[in-house]
Amino acid sequence: MKSQLLELVKIPQHGEYLEIRLERITSALIRLQNGLVEKVQSGVEEGGYVRVLHPKTSWWFNTFSGWNGVRERVEVALHSVSLLPAGGRGVTRAEPVEAAWKCEVKEDFRYLPLDTKVKLMQEYAQIMRESAPFLSHCSVEYRDEWREIYIANSDGSFLEMGKPDVSLTFVAVARKNDRLEVYRNGVAERGGFEVVRGQESLAQEVGRKAGALLEAPSFEGGMCDVVLDPVLAGVFIHEAFGHLSEADFITRNEKLQKMMLLGKPIASPLLNVFDDGSLEGLRGSSPYDDEGIPTRRTYLIRNGYLTGRLHSRETAYLMQEFPTGNARTVSYHFPPVVRMSNTAIEEGVIDREELFRDIDRGLYAVEYIGGNTALELFTFSAAYGYRIENGKIGEMVKDIVLSGNLFRTLMQIDAVASDFRWTQIGGCGKGEQMGLPTPTGSPHIRLRGVLVGGHKSV
Amino acid sequence: MFEVMGLVKKSGLRGDLFVTELREKSVIYEAGRLKEYSVQEETGYGLRVIRPDGRVGFYASNRTMEPQVFLNGALEVSEFGDPVFFDIPSYPAFLEWKDFVDSKIEAMDIHEMVEIGEYLVSQIQGEYPEVCVDLELRAGWEGKTLVNHHEERMHFARTFFRIGVTVNRTTSEDILEIYAERSWGNKDINLEDLLQEIKRKLDFSKSLVKMRGGRYPVIFTPGGSLVLLYPLLYGLNGKNVVLGKSFLQDKWGKVLFSSLFSLLETSHEPWTLGTCPFDDEGIMTQAEKFLVENGRLEEGFFDLWSGSQAKRSSRGNGFRPSYRHLPEPTFATLKMRSGLRDRETLLEELEEGLVVDSVLGLGQSNVASGIFSCSVQLGFYVKDGEIQGRVKDVMLSGNAYQALRDIKEISRDTRWVHGRMLLPYVLVEPLQIEA
Structure with a gap:
């Protein structure tokens, strides 16, 4: 892929700035509501964009699904961008860089069975539900996402980046008559599944805070x-x-x-x-x-x-x-x-x-x-x-x-x-x-x- | 990718495949000059399956893959879901509907979009040379296809055209930002009407005036009335009802609000950006459905899941933000019933009060209880029936459920907000204002 993309960004001949991005997103979502598993989703998505700035006109931007036909898109973009009205724009050029960077994680969530993820979330949901009286609703939401990103541009640069992101959100709703109080908190990091482990006390605290908010008076302003x-x-x-x-x-x-x-x-x-x-x-x-x-x-x-x-x-x-x-x-x-x-x-x-x-x-x-x-x-x-x-x-x-x-x-x-x-x-x-x-x-x-x-x- | 549904059927599963297609062209202007022309194309697939034991699996992708791999993705997930108690519907073979596709939008090219952009910029800057105009025009086509485990298929497509204008006027003491938008399913957007709105707001903002804190009558413009609707829509959401997060969950059939207030969902309204014959899980939508009628709470929005939990049936309110998502309850097209008198009359009769056009911080308070507390982003002080000027550093707070009870008048004139909510001007008295 590297040599192909680097070849493509050499095509512009009239001072255009060309940038190509290809991306693959692997993600999962688990949401528990009141202890029941409401949603488990997973998926993989591939796509990219080609964008060109012509020194005499403006930006042309094309985003697409899949990774196919990039060369044709570059050709269309280079042709079309020259026909745009004048915009008076420009970009600063930089030295070419070539780098491959991947964030290291302890527990790569892409290779972890869903079962492990769901079980941990169920434990948290249980803890939160038992943490305070008057809780009418508790939710636990877990998300993970791994982005593989490839960028090439007219500087002659090629970058390959691997970015994981994982988050856990607890929401508790306490209710007394018509008064509802919502409290949420969680963790999020660039890391692996290790980030969301050991959050039992946070789950408990979220439930307790929602309960405490019911009793608290409003600030007068x-x-x-x-x-x-x-x-x-x-x-x-x-x-x-x-x-x-x-x-x-x-x-x-x-x-x-x-x-x-x-x-x-x-x-x-x-x-x-x-x-x-x-x-x-x-x-x-x-x-x-x-x-x-x-x-x-x-x-x-x-x-x-x-x-x-x-x-x-x-x-x-x-x-x-x-x-x-x-x-x-x-x-x-x-x-x-x-x-x-x-x-x-x-x-x-x-x-x-x-x-x-x-x-x-x-x-x-x-x-x-x-x-x-x-x-x-x-x-x-x-x-x-x-x-x-x-x-x-x-x-x-x-x-x-x-x-x-x-x-x-x-x-x-x-x-x-x-x-x-x-x-x-x-x-x-x-x-x-x-x-x-x-x-x-x-x-x-x-x-x-x-x-x-x-x-x-x- | 449709073959996967044959496989679903063969495997003794129930389910649906939701396919979205999008083609969009847009031009973006920055400070009165063209910045970018952009083209977007996307196709995506979301597969939902229900196993014989009621467990749900879901897998989404935008790349074509082997049907078995796709199905396995969904089945892997289905191990963990709790059983659901609804069925994937059969699609009616006898109903017909038409797509809302405007060929003029499909044919719209960059030159036409630039022409509109240039016209709007020149009209605004011609009259107000001191302002900076940012502009966004989007035109496109979106289609959705559903296929169920009976291998029945439904398809619907509509076009869209959206114009958003932000006008900025900066002086050494003040920054003013005004936003106006028009969105519609065909090309018939009235540019003059949009320009008039912008000019009116700029004129009213010429002078800054101070007002004292206290309790005042407030007129919400169609855009401003979202302050009142936002918590209400949260409460009407079937999922919030089922999960114990809705203030309204035990109040169906009760008179909660002013008798002037009626809110309906009208899903077949031609050329709105919400119009659709069926929702995103194959339930036929309703031409007219009262959510609130003369102040009485009638009905909420339920999708199949929340409907089955609440022992109510879905009436076509399961929508998906994209192919990557499972359905969530929401509305297609909303209408607030208008009143009898013009907005000018409401204003003329106001001795002292505030007109609220937009706020900052919608939804950042305790929405579940109906509370709002937001800064007024664009608001005008009214004295003796006339707008005196713009107010700054003013906060508006209250409870939306109470405010809907305190509606004193609703205007005859209405405007489509975001192309899918037809809203009037609403007078509420009193509301708390901090200054």
């Missing part, structure tokens, strides 16, 4: 000081800031470029934020991105100053900066676009306990249900939280939604603790491309004067 736990702080930096640092948001909008001018003070001087796709063992990592550019660490914020942004070949070309290895796609169905890899707030120096000490009345917000962003506007929900009263963590509360304006909120961070950790569960969506693994990392952080939406009981 309003302006207050908030401490975010590492999970929520990670989501915050991903949602509120990370997306704005993806260069494709600003390449064609001069006003936005001014707003995101490098060197501009944008956050509290305590804040350092980076994105790093080259870290080992995280779900957002790989040695090269989907355009064959080496991944690396990019500091987005340093000491409160805006210092970098994330690029694909195209956005780097358009803004005359360098590609950062952040062109990623969820699968062969879509072209790579600028995405975060592993994004984090760097740890500070003070102890976690210090963050709570001088808050008279506030909120400790923990974990998340979801988050969304529309440029400077963001919103995200905590799974639950605790009141902070006179510097102490108090009663558990629920129905917490934090929202605000990015630029104002980044300035309101007045403390960053030293207890950094990564969170790997969850996926990110951009446009049509949903569920891309984008781990986030952070220590506990404190925000002053944030608008918190709660729920007043009716």
Whole structure:
């Protein structure tokens, strides 16, 4: 395959950039609902894309099932792309690379009998169901996926990557009369089946938390000081800031470029934020991105100053900066676009306990249900939280939604603790491309004067 | 690949093969200029089998393979499923339906798509030179085929045409983003109507105004009313009902909402993006089915699995997101019954309140209990019956089930949202607003 693809990418003669991706996805899904096996699915999928950028026109993108007829597709693409209207685009070229990279796992789930997987999930389901009273529903969902990816491009590069991804999600619903509470948590990693073993205590905790949420009062909402736990702080930096640092948001909008001018003070001087796709063992990592550019660490914020942004070949070309290895796609169905890899707030120096000490009345917000962003506007929900009263963590509360304006909120961070950790569960969506693994990392952080939406009981 | 069903039959199994085919062309504009032309082709197969002991197997692939290998893939999985208590239906031989295929969409080429793109961009930027326009046009054909273990076969195809426009206006103090879309099964999308909506939103957003937190009447636009529908659709989902996750599970036949509120599923509505004669597991869909009638909860969405669990029959609500998935209960085409008066009248009579067009954070609260708490992405403050300007940093919270009770008026004018939900403007009073 290598020699064939490398031969094909030599065809363009008029300065076109050609990229070919072939992909095989082997996957399995097991879902248990209330202890019953609701779904077991497995499958294998093959497909690919051919995309071409003509220096005088625009992009031609063709995604297809199967691996056949690639040469014909390349020929059609090269012909068709020249007929497109002028678009004024370009890509940064890079040195050719040839690499074969496969993530090593302890227990390769592709060769594990389904039986082993289902039995373990049944054990977890049992544990969760017995963990608390009032549980009206418990689900256990296991997914594994192995991607074999082959990429060749006009740089003369050829990459072969093997990416496993495995996840386990527990959901518990507790019910009392008309009040329903949902709590979910899980694990996800780039690894083998070993990742989902030994999660008995997590299964138990998920059931218990759902039960505890039934008893917790709703948070009233309003302006207050908030401490975010590492999970929520990670989501915050991903949602509120990370997306704005993806260069494709600003390449064609001069006003936005001014707003995101490098060197501009944008956050509290305590804040350092980076994105790093080259870290080992995280779900957002790989040695090269989907355009064959080496991944690396990019500091987005340093000491409160805006210092970098994330690029694909195209956005780097358009803004005359360098590609950062952040062109990623969820699968062969879509072209790579600028995405975060592993994004984090760097740890500070003070102890976690210090963050709570001088808050008279506030909120400790923990974990998340979801988050969304529309440029400077963001919103995200905590799974639950605790009141902070006179510097102490108090009663558990629920129905917490934090929202605000990015630029104002980044300035309101007045403390960053030293207890950094990564969170790997969850996926990110951009446009049509949903569920891309984008781990986030952070220590506990404190925000002053944030608008918190709660729920007043009716 | 159809031969596999002969093998299923011979092996004494029940089952169905679900085949999807997709051909799509799209153009993408970024900041008013063409960025990409894209072509997508995909065919995929999902095989579901039910063994004599009721256990289900499923295997999906997009490559052609030996029928026996395909069947073995599904059988391997069937070892682990819990028994199901439904049957794969026979397909009626006597019913006929027509495909909703518009030859004008099939024939649409890049030049035509670019022409539409250029027109929309020039119309918007001509009047508002300060804005940045991103645009997506998608046109295509999708077909689905079902074959059961009796080797009966059904096929249905429809075309689709989708236009999505995002307009961005950035100033030193503010970023405004407006989204408008039109989706339909044939080429008859009214571009002028789409342009008018965008222009209206831009005009209303000219000035930023502040509003104080408190309890206000709120008018939801057709797009905005998803705030109210989202938790309701979650509750109507048969799977959530069966699994104890639905607020509505023990309330069938009860009056829960305002008598002004009726919600129907109309699966045969011509040229909608949901229209279909049968669902993705071979059950005939209904021309009209009340989910809520005058505030009374009538029926939910059940597929074969959830229907059998709940001792209700599926009435054509088993749909698959792709060939890779087993069916899940959802709807084909929805309609909220409209009212008697124009949206302008609703607005004119509003002393003080908010118009909500889109929100951020739909579904990130406790949806099961009906709770919503979202930031208003595009909303307008109304005083003395007139829109004063756009609001920013405002949150809307409440309980959708309560809000549906508090509907005070529903407009006569409606709009198709995403080509499959016909929704009016809805006035709810009061709702909690944090600012």
